[in-house]
Amino acid sequence: MTALPPFQNLLDEHAADVIGVLRGAVGRADADDCFQETFLAALRAYPKLGDASNLRGWLLTIAHRKAIDHHRANGRRPVPVAELAEIEVSDPEPDEGVWKLVGALPPKQRAAVALRYACDLPHAEIAAALGCSPEAARRSLHEGIKRLRKELA
Amino acid sequence: MKDALQRLATRAAAEDLLDVAYATVDSPFGPLLLAATPRGLVKVSFPQFGTEETLEELAARISPRVLEAPARLDEARRELDRYFEGELTEFDLPLDWQLTGGFREKVQRAIGRIPYGQTRSYTEMARSAGNERAVRAAGTACGANPLPIVVPCHRVLRSGGALGGYGGGLPMKEALLELEGIR
Numbered sequence: 001m002t003a004l005p006p007f008q009n010l011l012d013e014h015a016a017d018v019i020g021v022l023r024g025a026v027g028r029a030d031a032d033d034c035f036q037e038t039f040l041a042a043l044r045a046y047p048k049l050g051d052a053s054n055l056r057g058w059l060l061t062i063a064h065r066k067a068i069d070h071h072r073a074n075g076r077r078p079v080p081v082a083e084l085a086e087i088e089v090s091d092p093e094p095d096e097g098v099w100k101l102v103g104a105l106p107p108k109q110r111a112a113v114a115l116r117y118a119c120d121l122p123h124a125e126i127a128a129a130l131g132c133s134p135e136a137a138r139r140s141l142h143e144g145i146k147r148l149r150k151e152l153a
Numbered sequence: 154m155k156d157a158l159q160r161l162a163t164r165a166a167a168e169d170l171l172d173v174a175y176a177t178v179d180s181p182f183g184p185l186l187l188a189a190t191p192r193g194l195v196k197v198s199f200p201q202f203g204t205e206e207t208l209e210e211l212a213a214r215i216s217p218r219v220l221e222a223p224a225r226l227d228e229a230r231r232e233l234d235r236y237f238e239g240e241l242t243e244f245d246l247p248l249d250w251q252l253t254g255g256f257r258e259k260v261q262r263a264i265g266r267i268p269y270g271q272t273r274s275y276t277e278m279a280r281s282a283g284n285e286r287a288v289r290a291a292g293t294a295c296g297a298n299p300l301p302i303v304v305p306c307h308r309v310l311r312s313g314g315a316l317g318g319y320g321g322g323l324p325m326k327e328a329l330l331e332l333e334g335i336r
Contacts (some may be wrong), residue, residue, distance in 0.1 A: 003209070003212070004212060004214040004217035005212060005214055006173075006208040006209060006210065006211065006217060006219035007212075007217055007218050007219055008175075008208065008220050008221050009208075009222055010218055011158060011161075011220070015154065015157075015158070016154070019154070019157075032157060035157055036160060036164060037159070038164065039161050040161070040164060040168065041219055041227065043165055043170045043220075044168075044170060046217055046218060047216060047217055047218060055233070116277055
């Protein structure tokens with residue numbers, strides 16, 4: 001078992017990614033609250049974490065769950081991912097129409113698309129963040145993209 | 154982001170999730186790392202030992218829930234500032250002794266009772282801790298003091314009055330003794 005690093009290291013190294021993912025998933029206005037919930041939950045569970053080899057994936061998984069909790073609690077449709085604007089994205093600039101559609105995807109597909117194209121994560125890390133197998137992550141991503149293509153056509 | 158982190162530290166403390174709070178504070182001898190548990194100040198560390206190593210040690214020995222939370226160290230910082238200005242002669246801070254134990258702890262607690270501006274020998278410290286012959290062990294206990302300055306191991310000298318050793322370096326030991334009007 002790898003020794004657990006001081007929790008502060010997790011904040012120093014991954015807080016920016018977590019807030020980025022949350023802004024994509026719940027919108028800027030609610031991302032801060034989800035950020036607090038994510039790190040409090042992480043802090044609560046941390047001493048018993050057996051495997052410290054992928055702390056970033058672990059944190060993103062918690063963030064993802066908090067985003068889902070948030071949507072359930074609000075019982076409303078997700079805030080459009082257009083609010084991702086602060087994160088660096090690859091060209092071409094995302095146009096609002098596409099991200100509105102992304103925001104309307106089912107949660108897993110939406111998260112997979114956001115993690116892949118807004119956060120630039122590889123499949124393995126998307127899987128870790130979503131708490132599923134890489135195949136399942138790939139499938140969610142594929143389904144999401146397929147649906148977007150159809151709606152844009 | 155800074156606000157978010159501060160808020161997190163406050164909420165963590167309120168929910169009993171802040172096992173080790175730390176802060177880096179300025180001193181005339183360079184930055185000092187201070188760490189506290191809910192019980193009290195647990196570690197004072199000199200910069201040359203490396204912040205990262207010290208935090209890793211705290212994570213391994215106390216709890217990995219280690220967060221930077223300067224507000225929790227405010228009182229310690231204030232007292233240290235006043236001590237370095239020569240205004241404070243006795244620290245009044247809750248201390249957590251969990252990083253020490255056994256004979257070492259006895260010696261270190263005895264060091265904590267040496268009054269400001271006075272010195273003791275390693276032999277005297279061994280005696281205070283209940284074993285006059287364990288002079289070498291008393292020396293080791295001084296060196297292993299987890300709370301230097303606050304637990305004033307700089308007031309412990311060799312029997313002939315020679316400086317002995319100091320974790321923060323002998324110039325610092327000398328300066329602290331001078332500050333207290335000794336030497």
